[in-house]
Amino acid sequence: MIRLEQAIIVEGKYDKIKLGQIFDAVIVATEGFGIFSNAEKLDYLRMLAKTCGIIVFTDPDGAGLVIRNHIKSTVQEGKVYHAYVPDIPGKEKRKRTPGKAGLLGVEGVPDQMIIDAILSCGVEERSGEVREKITKNDLYELGLSGHPNSTDLRKALAAKLKLPSNLSANGLLDAINLLCTLPQLEELVEELSS
Numbered sequence: 001m002i003r004l005e006q007a008i009i010v011e012g013k014y015d016k017i018k019l020g021q022i023f024d025a026v027i028v029a030t031e032g033f034g035i036f037s038n039a040e041k042l043d044y045l046r047m048l049a050k051t052c053g054i055i056v057f058t059d060p061d062g063a064g065l066v067i068r069n070h071i072k073s074t075v076q077e078g079k080v081y082h083a084y085v086p087d088i089p090g091k092e093k094r095k096r097t098p099g100k101a102g103l104l105g106v107e108g109v110p111d112q113m114i115i116d117a118i119l120s121c122g123v124e125e126r127s128g129e130v131r132e133k134i135t136k137n138d139l140y141e142l143g144l145s146g147h148p149n150s151t152d153l154r155k156a157l158a159a160k161l162k163l164p165s166n167l168s169a170n171g172l173l174d175a176i177n178l179l180c181t182l183p184q185l186e187e188l189v190e191e192l193s194s
Contacts, residue, residue: 003126006053015106026174040164049078059105083121
């Protein structure tokens with residue numbers, strides 16, 4: 001796996017799954033045009049751009065361009081990189097017919113092409129000492145999952161970290177790993193619990 005400091009922004013869940021098999025990075029799906037009406041997700045992208053940088057990696061079709069331009073216009077601060085899939089005619093294996101533009105999207109192109117696109121946009125692989133990741137077990141131990149008040153505590157933590165309140169447990173874990181060490185998280189939870 002290729003470790004990246006930056007978060008990768010893709011259109012959909014299949015793109016996220018594919019990139020998750022190649023990169024050790026936070027990967028956020030816009031849910032297609034859902035990004036236009038999701039203010040919390042846009043706030044999350046702004047926060048990621050400021051803290052670690054984001055790589056916008058959308059399909060080469062019209063919809064991908066519209067989504068890319070929307071992110072570009074709404075994320076004004078921080079580091080925003082743009083990676084591009086070349087125009088390759090075809091359709092993804094899971095689809096019966098090609099998309100409107102007749103081009104392969106992020107999920108359909110070969111892995112090496114994705115790696116080349118991401119690494120050629122100005123980012124570098126993360127190197128050096130690996131910070132120990134916070135795990136789901138840590139969240140359980142801190143009362144952020146599996147306990148009667150876990151949902152409220154997670155929402156309070158998300159608010160404190162200026163994250164969307166509707167992040168999935170995995171999404172919250174990814175964000176926490178970008179923003180905190182385990183001792184910092186323990187301190188935040190203690191502060192929120194008192």
